[in-house]
Amino acid sequence: MKTLMSAIATALIVASASSQAVEHEFIAADNSNETKTCISAASDDLSSLKKYVRRSFDNNVRLMSHALKCNDQDINTFAHTFGAQDTSEYLNGKVSSKYRIDDSVQIIDTSAYQPDTQGKVVIIVSSK
Template sequence: MKLSPLLLSTLIATAMTSFNLSALDNVALKFEAMDNSRNTLICIASASNNIRKLKALSRMDEYGVRDITENLTCNNTDVTSFAAQYGASKTTKYLSMHAPKKYKINIDDIEIEDIAKNPQGQVIYVVSN
């Protein structure tokens, strides 16, 4: 079957659009803090794949990133798993590099969440423990 140039370009454009949409970081999700603690802000930065903010907040912690990965829970989930749960590959990789063995996550196991499954503007309420 021979594809016409118009059909071929349409297929390519559709494929590129689909790829770009799946690669976006939590576009459909909005993380809302339930309190103003630094730990909750770390949880939100982790889940929203904001590596710059995560590193800045981690530097403020007197015990460092390893302590954060060992002791911080976000919505009753350890912070590294919480980031991975929302497909935040950059922050999961960063946290996992510093985490003790039991909290490490293989970056290849992270799946990009299909944003089409989530209603636009879905809000995830976040609290740290």
């Protein structure tokens, strides 16, 4: 039991030490509403995301999830990739089951290489 507890404590220390403050800056590759929708989703701006869904997809999130690709990913996966909790949760409840993300199981590889990233990371966003 002591071995298990010390292994868990070590894993938590490693996980907290490797979590670094990374700020993502999203830059639109074009001026389309679709690209703005992708940026809203990834930057966790739920009100802006809903506005673009109303404007460009007739308020149909399911249609948007089928039609829109953000940097070659579906919009829910794209938002989830950048830790956008609010928009990912909203999209997860609205999109078809094909595009839902299940966070109930997490596999953490403590030996995986973690690049030393701090500060701002610029991401160019395009839609299809």
